Amino acid sequence: MSEPRTYGGLTCDEVREVAGGFVLGALEPADDAAIRAHLAACPDAHEEIAELGGVLPVLAESAPVVEPSAELKGRIMAAAAEDLAARDAEGTPAFPTPDLVPIAFPNAEEREARRSRAPSRGRLLGIAAVIAIVALGGLNLALQTQLGAARSYEDGVAAVIDVAVQPGSLTAILTADGGTGAGLAAVSAFGEVAIAMQALAPTTGDQVYEAWVIGGDGVPVPLGSFKVGRAGTAFFEGVGLPTSGGILLALTLEPGPGATTPTMPIIVKGEATPAAG
């Protein structure tokens, strides 16, 4: 009999065992992150989580009714007005952009949709494996926790996997190197590059993250730039990347778009190597 499969380092039975503690928010951060990583990758719908979580409003309603002071409303409205003024000054859209919409973890419907996108079990395992690598591969705890909570990042990872599973593709795990952030990248045999990032510091003003490819000659070549919002996640696509192994992918935080050579230190980097399997 084969060993039960694990996602996020946990079996389904282990997740069920702590489902109550999970929905109550009573797990240690590392355990909570492991559950989220499991739920993000596991093909099982884990209905028990939603079932138990659905009871929480009853607990909330059991709190004795107490009224806040009359002044609180004024303080909240004043703070919101201030926030709105700052937002207008920065030109930030009121609605967060769609790629910055994290959720707790995919629900059963979303997991089903994800399964239908994966044409083969091998590919599904590949996705799970890469997610597990990012979740547990020596990254810090905050990143592990954020993994399960950021659908935008998961969507980005899925897009990276789409590139990674193509024959002849290269993959890279990007890790912090003088900054914060981590993610995955894939380069197809045709030079198409996809990068999914999380835990990046948000950009402000004209700031952009610039993606670079550094070949054997050590000269950084710009791939393009992107901005990052409060969620810290980003997905970037570009073309024209050389597909020889051993190239380095890196991000720098530049004061504005259009840099032809890095003016700031590298934030994250990773070596592109042939995809396993």
Next chain:
Amino acid sequence: MDQPLRLRTASPADDADRAVLVRLAAGELDALEDLYDRYKTMAYSIAYRITSDATLAEDVVQEAFLGAWRNAGRYVEGRGSVKTWLLSIVHHRAIDAVRRRRPTTELPDVEVPPPAALTLPDVWPEVSAVLDADTVRSALATLSDVQREAIELAYFGGLTQQEIAERTATPLGTVKSRMRLGLLAMRRHLEEAST
């Protein structure tokens, strides 16, 4: 039971809430006022129950409403009502506040703020949009004393399973079971009451 329970379906109140949320996400201050008027009592009650401190509870409520104001576009349909979404934000922030208030030896790492995604709530398709006091009481009555203790120490006290095990001198595995089985009992009670 006067109010039959049911698994969540959209109600007129939900629709009105969602309309408020759309206006909120568009940056309409009036929408925030509407949301506050509708849910201030619920929000403050849960914050006060958790923090036992009027000032801290008001800070929590302020942060929660401002969090909703800034993140209204992140509300995901199908994951519970707006009310539950807001309640989750209040709960998370209140628990965070009491955990930060504890002695430093118990703190995780206050220097590192949680990642942005963590400030967002977990929301679940809840059992019912309508929960009157009798329903709440009868659901809670399905819990044994030890189950109630474990669940309340976690939900209102912000303690982890491990901390609850230590405080109640109970094996960790037992605490896990009490939480799971207690919530399950409440769930079943609510489902039975809805049929």
